[in-house]
Amino acid sequence: NAGVTQTPKFRVLKTGQSMTLLCAQDMNHEYMYWYRQDPGMGLRLIHYSVGEGTTAKGEVPDGYNVSRLKKQNFLLGLESAAPSQTSVYFCASTHRSIQATSTDTQYFGPGTRLTVL
Amino acid sequence: GNSVTQMEGPVTLSEEAFLTINCTYTATGYPSLFWYVQYPGEGLQLLLKATKADDKGSNKGFEATYRKETTSFHLEKGSVQVSDSAVYFCALGWRGYQKVTFGTGTKLQVIP
Numbered sequence: 001n002a003g004v005t006q007t008p009k010f011r012v013l014k015t016g017q018s019m020t021l022l023c024a025q026d027m028n029h030e031y032m033y034w035y036r037q038d039p040g041m042g043l044r045l046i047h048y049s050v051g052e053g054t055t056a057k058g059e060v061p062d063g064y065n066v067s068r069l070k071k072q073n074f075l076l077g078l079e080s081a082a083p084s085q086t087s088v089y090f091c092a093s094t095h096r097s098i099q100a101t102s103t104d105t106q107y108f109g110p111g112t113r114l115t116v117l
Numbered sequence: 118g119n120s121v122t123q124m125e126g127p128v129t130l131s132e133e134a135f136l137t138i139n140c141t142y143t144a145t146g147y148p149s150l151f152w153y154v155q156y157p158g159e160g161l162q163l164l165l166k167a168t169k170a171d172d173k174g175s176n177k178g179f180e181a182t183y184r185k186e187t188t189s190f191h192l193e194k195g196s197v198q199v200s201d202s203a204v205y206f207c208a209l210g211w212r213g214y215q216k217v218t219f220g221t222g223t224k225l226q227v228i229p
Contacts, residue, residue, distance in 0.1 A: 004160070031215050042206065042221035043161075050215070058216075090160055094215055105151075106217060108160030 002026055004109035006091050012115045013081045021076040021112050023091030030096040032074040033058075033106065034066060036087040043090065049074055050096075081116045088113050119144045123207050123220035130197055130227050138192040138223045140181075140207035148209040150174075150183050150190040151217070155204045164192075164205070197227045 007022045023032065030051050035043040045058030049068040063085060065077045074093075078085060092106040124139040142150065149168045153161040165174030170185035179194045190207060207220040 040221060043219040045216065048216065092161075096215065104215065105163045105166070106153075106161075108162065110158075110160050 004091055004093055004107050006109035006112050008112060009110070010113050012117065014117050015082060017081050018077070018079050019081065021089055023074045023076070023109060024072055025093040025107070026072060027093060027095070027107065028071070029093035029107070031094045032068065033092045034064070034074065034076045035090045035092065036060065037090060038087050046076065083116045086114060086116045119148070119209060119218045121207050121209055121218055121220035123223050126224040128223060128225045130225070132199055132227055132229050133196045136192070136194040136197045136225065138205055138225070140190045140192065140220060142188050142190065142209050144209055148211055150181070151208040151210065152179070152181055152190070152192050153206040153208060155206065155222070157203070161206060197225070199227045199229055201225060202227045
């Protein structure tokens with residue numbers, strides 16, 4: 001199992017350019033997430049998905065769009081990149097627990113380091 | 118709302134020293150509590166977790182006890198190694214809801 005993979009690992013964009021980050025997981029997880037990590041801010045949830053074809057906004061969704069056309073993939077798009085979107089982006093996935101008494105472990109990808117000039 | 122507060126780092130310790138990283142939380146109800154670790158250049162991975170009051174999570178010599186009365190989940194290790202150098206995140210999650218709130222992270226540096 002590869003677990004959670006992210007493409008690309010690094011990217012430099014100019015202000016106003018667009019790009020898509022790809023996340024793939026081979027664990028058949030129902031839930032997938034996109035976070036951004038900034039110094040002193042911890043991880044902040046951008047968007048998440050509870051299943052194929054469904055997405056929802058997280059804590060900091062502005063400037064990003066997502067799609068979950070296939071269960072194993074979760075795409076994060078930046079339509080018009082801004083310097084404030086310079087960050088490290090992490091994708092994560094988790095199994096939907098059948099037990100209402102627990103929250104399952106999140107499995108993270110290695111991250112994408114994005115710089116917007 | 119839900120929040121997690123961790124001690125600010127960086128924390129610098131000598132090898133074999135005792136480690137405590139404080140974590141307190143604010144939440145209604147009874148969340149699950151987690152510690153995740155991030156090694157340099159990698160994503161986060163689960164270190165340990167506890168799902169109810171008085172539970173103790175443990176892994177790789179690290180321990181944390183879910184204290185409902187003090188709303189805390191402090192991470193401890195009796196003897197740290199250089200290989201423990203990483204950033205540690207405290208987090209809380211909700212049963213059946215699957216969203217997780219992370220703290221800001223505490224960087225640990227262990228020197229030989």
